[in-house]
Amino acid sequence: MSSNTRLVLADAGEAADLAAFLVRLLRFDRAAAVRLQVVAAGTEDSGQGVAGPEDQAAPVGAAGVLAVFGRLPLGSSGAIAVRTARLAGPAAPVDRTVSAGRLLDDIDESADAVTLPAPVTGPAWAGLLPPRTGWRLLAGPPAVEVVPELMAGVREFKERSEAVPEHHRTRAVLDALADEIWSRPLSAVPELPLRAAHASYVIGFLKPDARLTVHRAGSWLRLNAPAGSVAVRTAAGPGAGLGLSPLRG
Structure with a gap:
């Protein structure tokens, strides 16, 4: 697929939603890169885990799905946000990192x-994304059980960061504080760090009335909301992060 390929999205307003996702991502990093994948409908799993190698053959006549992966640098480890959109018609598979x-x-x-x-030369995180398959459901917490704890963490970070003398308020200090707060287990789903809920909130996925699900695949955990998903990686385990083709272009 050439660099000037135009993709038409199937759902009205989807382009505006994708633009809003990118605007939020760029607030964290003005030079942010995202990894794009276009696959045939039916090759993605049921929970925003779209992925597929470039040479994967699309079923004849099948519509495509565009997936955009971006990293949110929340603390030292960060989280990967995934936004998907259905295409109006068939599309050749593609896998590239772009600005x-x-x-x-x-x-x-x-x-x-x-x-x-x-395509651009991608950052290290873009070379290892969550797996496409193998996810198992852990829980389905209502957002009303997640939001109060999340907002308490936001307030704590604000208060504690503001209490640090300005000449000591370095990126390393703030990252350490963020890691302390967002690494805590979420009460509603103890396997999931609060970082995933925070990332979902700041990227615009987590709403007070959202229907949420939490899944695990190897060392990856994923929080799904209607507008998109956020994946975080825990301690490395056997087969962690496998199932994707190497980054191309």
Whole structure:
């Protein structure tokens, strides 16, 4: 698939939602890169875990799915946010890393379409994404059980960071504080660190009335919300993070 390929999205308003996702991502890193994958419908799993090698053959006539993976640098470990969109028709498979800013510029909200920009050299995280399959459901907590604990963590981070003398308020100090708070287990799902809920909230996925599910695959955990999912990696385990093709382009 060439760098100037234009993809038409199947759902009205989807281009605007994708643009909002990228705007939020760029607030954390103005030079952010995202990994794009286009696969045939039916090759993705049931929970935003879209992934597929470039040479995977698409079923004849099948519509495509666009998945955008971006990293949120929350603390030292961060989280990977995934936004997917159905395409209006078939599309050849693609797997590349691109500039998030350039992708945002190439979104045509009026036509619900996006033109794929040229690939860039990707950051290390883009070479190892959550697996496409093998997820098992752990829990389905209502958002009302998650949001109060999340907001308490936000307030704690704000209060404690502001209490640090300005000349000591370095990135390393703030990252250490973020890691302390967001690494805590979520009360509703102790296997899931609060970092996943925080990432889902700041990227715009987690709403007070959202229906949530939590899944595990190897050392990966994933929090699904209607608008997208967030994946975090725990301590490495056997087969952790496998199931994806190497990064190409």
